[in-house]
Amino acid sequence: MTKQTIYVSASYLKNTNCWRKFFYSNVERIALKTASSHLEAAQNYGQAMGIFLDAYHCGVPYNEAIEPACVWLAARENNLPVGEFRDSAHLRCAAAGYVKEVPYTFFKPAFDKLSNKRRIQGTFEILFWENDYYRIVLCGTIDMVAEYAGIPEVIVDDKTSGARKEQFFWQYEHGIQPMFYSYCEELRNPRGRYLPFLVNAILVKKPTLKAAKEGRGWDGAIYERSTLFEFSQPMMEQFKFWLYGKLDKIKAFCELPDVAKDRFEEDFDLATCYPQGYIQGCPYTALCRLGTAAERAAAIEYLYERGEDSPTIKALKQK
Numbered sequence: 001m002t003k004q005t006i007y008v009s010a011s012y013l014k015n016t017n018c019w020r021k022f023f024y025s026n027v028e029r030i031a032l033k034t035a036s037s038h039l040e041a042a043q044n045y046g047q048a049m050g051i052f053l054d055a056y057h058c059g060v061p062y063n064e065a066i067e068p069a070c071v072w073l074a075a076r077e078n079n080l081p082v083g084e085f086r087d088s089a090h091l092r093c094a095a096a097g098y099v100k101e102v103p104y105t106f107f108k109p110a111f112d113k114l115s116n117k118r119r120i121q122g123t124f125e126i127l128f129w130e131n132d133y134y135r136i137v138l139c140g141t142i143d144m145v146a147e148y149a150g151i152p153e154v155i156v157d158d159k160t161s162g163a164r165k166e167q168f169f170w171q172y173e174h175g176i177q178p179m180f181y182s183y184c185e186e187l188r189n190p191r192g193r194y195l196p197f198l199v200n201a202i203l204v205k206k207p208t209l210k211a212a213k214e215g216r217g218w219d220g221a222i223y224e225r226s227t228l229f230e231f232s233q234p235m236m237e238q239f240k241f242w243l244y245g246k247l248d249k250i251k252a253f254c255e256l257p258d259v260a261k262d263r264f265e266e267d268f269d270l271a272t273c274y275p276q277g278y279i280q281g282c283p284y285t286a287l288c289r290l291g292t293a294a295e296r297a298a299a300i301e302y303l304y305e306r307g308e309d310s311p312t313i314k315a316l317k318q319k
């Protein structure tokens with residue numbers, strides 16, 4: 001029998017605020033059939049920028065680094081929705097601006113001693129637990145471990161977003177990903193200390209004609225770095241306590257007999273969770289409005305499909 005792997009990444013851990021959401025998203029792996037095309041455009045743009053950044057941070061010149069990224073994005077921009085600006089022409093300009101802002105020497109990627117490769121785009125998986133039917137695996141992709149501002153090793157996470165600046169860094173400073181990555185890095189490469197984490201952001205918007213007329217040139221991207229997020233031993237102890245609480249709950253789910261697993265979905269108390277999910281735009285609200293498991297099963301047939309794997313999970317499955 002093939003075991004089902006339950007991947008636990010930083011973004012999937014966010015779903016553990018609602019176990020029903022985690023169940024649908026990470027165990028059943030269902031997603032709404034109608035994805036927002038603006039969302040899709042943003043995701044494609046972010047992936048294309050990632051292709052450029054990986055090559056550029058490895059020392060590939062701009063002209064060579066940008067071409068594969070633009071080709072990749074151009075192949076996906078035939079049906080961009082009206083008003084969508086995140087296309088390959090925008091990408092080219094945003095990447096050119098990045099090169100001016102962040103010269104090659106800005107980040108010095110570390111070398112992995114075992115593979116003797118630069119530590120760029122490192123997908124990791126750490127087995128937490130398994131039984132005969134399930135594996136629980138911690139996973140993620142570390143964009144870069146690099147020397148930055150005289151600090152020998154910093155985990156650098158590239159983010160391409162259109163989000164507003166003030167809220168942008170705050171969500172990471174108070175989010176799960178920085179601690180999760182630093183914790184996993186220490187598990188994989190023990191140093192006796194936790195590496196700090198930096199967000200390297202490219203915040204994109206529609207370029208304005210006004211800026212061009214006023215001689216300010218192309219203004220479709222802003223380049224910003226967060227402050228360094230650093231983690232003391234006590235902070236990480238607390239994080240570990242929280243993380244293992246979540247993992248133990250997933251493990252308990254995996255150990256339930258099948259009948260009880262169905263009840264796990266059925267019995268979930270919606271009274272507290274449903275309004276919160278509704279406000280946050282949870283993709284499963286259409287299911288949670290329904291009263292019975294049979295109604296939900298019918299709705300899943302019509303409204304949902306098997307979810308696409310994230311780039312990290314795709315990379316792990318190809319290994």
Ligand code: SF4
Pocket residue numbers: 018019020021270273274275276277278282283284285288
């Ligand atoms: S709608 Fe509420 S109860 Fe349903 S999955 Fe989303 S957060 Fe959970």
